[in-house]
Amino acid sequence: MSAPHDHVSTAVSQNLSFEALTALLEQIFLRHGTSADVAKTLALNCASAERDGAHSHGVFRIPGYVSTLQSGWVNGQAVPVVEDVASGFVRVDAGNGFAQPALAAARSLLVEKARSAGIAVLAIRNSHHFAALWPDVEPFADEGLVALSVVNSMTCVVPHGADRPLFGTNPIAFAAPRANGDPIVFDLATSAIAHGDVQIAARKGERLPAGMGVDSLGQPTQDPKAILEGGALLPFGGHKGSALSMMVELLAAALTGGNFSFEFDWSNHPGAKTPWTGQLLIVIDPSKSAGQNFAERSQELVRQMHGVGLKRLPGDRRHRQRAKAKVEGIALDAQTLASLRELAGL
Numbered sequence: 001m002s003a004p005h006d007h008v009s010t011a012v013s014q015n016l017s018f019e020a021l022t023a024l025l026e027q028i029f030l031r032h033g034t035s036a037d038v039a040k041t042l043a044l045n046c047a048s049a050e051r052d053g054a055h056s057h058g059v060f061r062i063p064g065y066v067s068t069l070q071s072g073w074v075n076g077q078a079v080p081v082v083e084d085v086a087s088g089f090v091r092v093d094a095g096n097g098f099a100q101p102a103l104a105a106a107r108s109l110l111v112e113k114a115r116s117a118g119i120a121v122l123a124i125r126n127s128h129h130f131a132a133l134w135p136d137v138e139p140f141a142d143e144g145l146v147a148l149s150v151v152n153s154m155t156c157v158v159p160h161g162a163d164r165p166l167f168g169t170n171p172i173a174f175a176a177p178r179a180n181g182d183p184i185v186f187d188l189a190t191s192a193i194a195h196g197d198v199q200i201a202a203r204k205g206e207r208l209p210a211g212m213g214v215d216s217l218g219q220p221t222q223d224p225k226a227i228l229e230g231g232a233l234l235p236f237g238g239h240k241g242s243a244l245s246m247m248v249e250l251l252a253a254a255l256t257g258g259n260f261s262f263e264f265d266w267s268n269h270p271g272a273k274t275p276w277t278g279q280l281l282i283v284i285d286p287s288k289s290a291g292q293n294f295a296e297r298s299q300e301l302v303r304q305m306h307g308v309g310l311k312r313l314p315g316d317r318r319h320r321q322r323a324k325a326k327v328e329g330i331a332l333d334a335q336t337l338a339s340l341r342e343l344a345g346l
């Protein structure tokens with residue numbers, strides 16, 4: 001059976017409402033052994049990514065989730081254990097489950113602490129993150145809070161100045177409230193390109209822009225297959241992205257008690273796809289700061305950015321896609337939809 005989005009041509013597509021796609025994905029997760037709570041959380045996350053046009057972490061990931069669950073690499077029934085360790089610090093042992101249910105379990109305590117102390121940290125360990133990171137931070141900004149999150153992944157990025165991969169693609173996501181507008185959100189891999197986008201390019205037979213990765217001999221290549229088959233990715237921005245990636249390893253793994261990207265061994269679980277690492281979230285209540293209204297200040301910054309000619313803010317593309325999906329539904333080609341239905345047992 002082919003994977004969702006594992007197609008080159010865009011055959012006839014069908015539009016699904018967000019609710020219908022979420023329900024279909026929930027059924028897939030349930031059928032492959034997750035608890036009802038986990039299925040709901042992951043389905044919402046994955047459908048949100050597809051709706052917002054974040055294709056590298058939308059339904060494209062479903063076969064990876066399924067093979068991971070089937071291999072026994074991740075516990076789809078895990079019940080996260082939340083530990084209230086200090087006035088501004090919450091720890092969660094995800095129990096070898098997915099990171100998003102662990103975040104959901106700790107969320108209300110985290111917000112309560114951020115509102116009372118002004119800042120709170122959530123350290124998730126023993127967890128698997130296979131998704132886009134912006135869904136983890138954006139809801140905090142919707143509640144007037146500032147949020148920053150990092151997660152590490154699997155070894156596939158050569159640190160700047162090194163000759164072999166060590167870091168993961170290690171994304172950083174940030175969200176801040178804004179008066180009279182969508183929150184300011186960015187979410188970026190610290191590699192020159194996300195691993196998911198390399199896989200998608202390889203399937204489509206497309207070449208990558210220069211500077212994304214190297215082949216198995218360490219030579220620059222624009223061939224995504226050469227990167228995937230023994231090659232590696234490069235950090236974005238040379239030593240700067242490399243330093244940020246190192247920071248993500250420290251915050252998401254060393255600080256949480258999770259695995260570094262290079263530390264886990266999934267060789268006993270053929271089919272396992274999800275990195276078994278850690279995630280850190282920092283939430284700040286801006287009402288505790290210097291007295292000026294933070295959301296108004298954000299809006300002023302955006303106004304000035306537009307004033308100097310900026311047309312696109314990070315997040316604008318997603319919000320445009322979201323608005324379009326609300327009217328038209330989420331377009332899935334026939335082959336993708338058929339494979340999702342098959343995975344759901346329909």
Ligand SMILES: NC(=O)C1=CN([C@@H]2O[C@H](COP(=O)(O)OP(=O)(O)OC[C@H]3O[C@@H](n4cnc5c(N)ncnc54)[C@H](OP(=O)(O)O)[C@@H]3O)[C@@H](O)[C@H]2O)C=CC1
Nearest residue numbers: 131132133153169171186187188189194314315316317318
């Ligand atoms: N779970 C994991 O371990 C990992 C997950 N990922 C995920 O992969 C996804 C893709 O990452 P990546 O490829 O780096 O993301 P992109 O390079 O596509 O985008 C990075 C950010 O920059 C914004 N942006 C892009 N182009 C412009 C532009 N021209 N002007 C202004 N803003 C712009 C995007 O906004 P917009 O979204 O609106 O385009 C986004 O916020 C992320 O969601 C990330 O979390 C990556 C690595 C590992």
Ligand SMILES: O=C(O)C1=NCCCC1
Nearest residue numbers: 130131153169194195196
């Ligand atoms: O696209 C990426 O890079 C990753 N996404 C999900 C987790 C592994 C890395």
